[in-house]
Amino acid sequence: MAIFNGTELGVYISDTLIAAAQSVSVSLSTDTIEITTNDSAGWAEFLAGKRSGTMQCDGLLDMVDASNKDVVDLWGAYEGRTELTLKWAKATPSAGEMALSASGYLTSLELSSGTEDTATFSASFQLTGVIADTITA
Numbered sequence: 001m002a003i004f005n006g007t008e009l010g011v012y013i014s015d016t017l018i019a020a021a022q023s024v025s026v027s028l029s030t031d032t033i034e035i036t037t038n039d040s041a042g043w044a045e046f047l048a049g050k051r052s053g054t055m056q057c058d059g060l061l062d063m064v065d066a067s068n069k070d071v072v073d074l075w076g077a078y079e080g081r082t083e084l085t086l087k088w089a090k091a092t093p094s095a096g097e098m099a100l101s102a103s104g105y106l107t108s109l110e111l112s113s114g115t116e117d118t119a120t121f122s123a124s125f126q127l128t129g130v131i132a133d134t135i136t137a
Contacts, residue, residue: 002094011057011125012069012087013077018123019068021059026088026100028053028131053127055086055104061111061119071121077106086125093136101134102127 010017011024031049062070077084084106089099104125113119 002097004090008090008092010089010091011055011123012089013073014085015087017068017091018057018059018074019065019070020062021057023059024055024057024088026053026055051131053100053102053131054107055088055125055127056123058120058122061113061121071109071111074106074109074121074123078109081105083128084125086127089134095136097136099134099136100131102131103129 006023009024010021012018028051030051032046033049034044035047036044062068063072064070076082082105083103085101086104087099087101089101090097093099104127106123107126108122108124110122111119112121
């Protein structure tokens with residue numbers, strides 16, 4: 001069994017980690033196409049249609065992380081409507097572990113703070129085109 005600590009996962013832009021993330025996720029979905037006919041005996045029938053995905057991350061707000069992608073980089077991607085190269089992966093994967101990568105666009109960027117609380121960010125990316133998997137050798 002290869003269960004691991006989720007802290008090892010990150011979302012990367014062009015192989016550079018998004019700074020200060022506290023949680024990351026990837027969501028994959030397949031649309032369905034209904035093909036129910038009179039011969040379906042009262043049961044709905046479907047074919048698999050388009051596949052798509054999103055990546056999300058949220059964490060602590062860091063505006064000056066020189067070694068990682070920070071909220072200034074995220075803002076630039078949002079403002080420029082820039083297509084990004086994204087990856088969801090462990091920082092140091094072991095043999096047999098999977099990473100997912102795709103092109104995508106930043107579709108949502110939320111910056112939040114409260115009185116006497118840590119400033120945070122939340123970013124969502126819509127993936128476009130093929131979502132590729134890589135298995136570490």
